[in-house]
Amino acid sequence: MDWGMENRIAKLIKPESGRAVWLAIDHGYFLGAVSKLEKPGETVKPLLAFADAIMLTRGVLRNCIDAKNSPAVILRVSGGNSIIGEDLSKEAITTSIKEAVRLNAAACAFSIYVGAKYEHQTLLGLANLINEAQEYGIPVLAVTAVGKELAKRDARYLSLSCRIAAELGAQLIKTYYCENFEKVVNSSPVPLVIAGGPKLRTERDALQLAYDAVQQGAVGVDMGRNIWQSDNSLAIIQAVRHIVHENASVSQAQELFDSLKN
């Protein structure tokens, strides 16, 4: 692997643990100002010290994140869709590789929608992005999006999506946790992280999700709502780190959470 690519991936997946805790705040690119992310800079400022990377668009990065105090950046470079538009899968490249270089991105993120109306457009978009990013040593994170069809998140579907993303050359994949998650992990020759999905009922549920995912082979999490929509976001991100980087059990992480929460 080229030095630049290896160096960027080492910023995202910590060599000491082989694991990753990323904070996703890119939701606005198709959802607008979601609850608790109306002012992304304020919401995430205290959390940044505990994230190995933040995933976001160039607009939020430039306007809301201090360049002198930022973890590694995973730049979302796909979009062009909205929650009220024709079809969520109608997504394409929005941000050039030159921008990614200018913003010192450690990776670019692009969503694919396997089985959806615009599947072909998103798969070719991913392949084209990888072709360009490879020239600059920038890894690409493929996101196996499911749009509004959350029920699609089963092992058969996700392993198909992850394998296609890896075959097209993605160096990293973000997917969902599901029953039989090992099947998804086994179908991908590149590291997988999981999204948190919509806010779960309790913080313990989020800890259990992180635990199950890493136990079954994910290298970590790229969580959003289950961190910053929590009333105890600082405590939950540290508890998730305890699981991901230090192999804590759910009970140990819950203990840490309880000792840190308000």
Ligand code: 5RP
């Ligand atoms: C959408 C994304 C989102 O950033 C991500 O899934 C959100 O994270 P979470 O589900 O944990 O709020 O990539 O495709």
